[in-house]
Amino acid sequence: MKTKGRYIYDGSLRVSYNRLWKLLIDKDMSRYQLGRAATVANGTLAKMKKNETVSMDTLLKICEVLDCDFTDIIEIIRKP
Secondary structure (H helix, E strand, O other): OEEOOEEOOOOOEEEEOHHHHHHHHHOOOOHHHHHHHHOOOHHHHHHHHOOOOOOHHHHHHHHHHHOOOHHHHOEEEEOO
């Protein structure tokens, strides 16, 4: 959608952190342990559990702790 030269997000994409939760299982790490190691607040992890968006800084901290890339922890899904 485009309006007066600017793009407006139409809500057709959403995020999924299922890859992150699977990676934590593989690494035998809890959400609590991840939060402590990456200095991510419990509220932010709760947002992620509900597949809500979080800051790029948060994702970078998680990737650093888990030694992985964005595509290992997040998936972008197009709504039908």
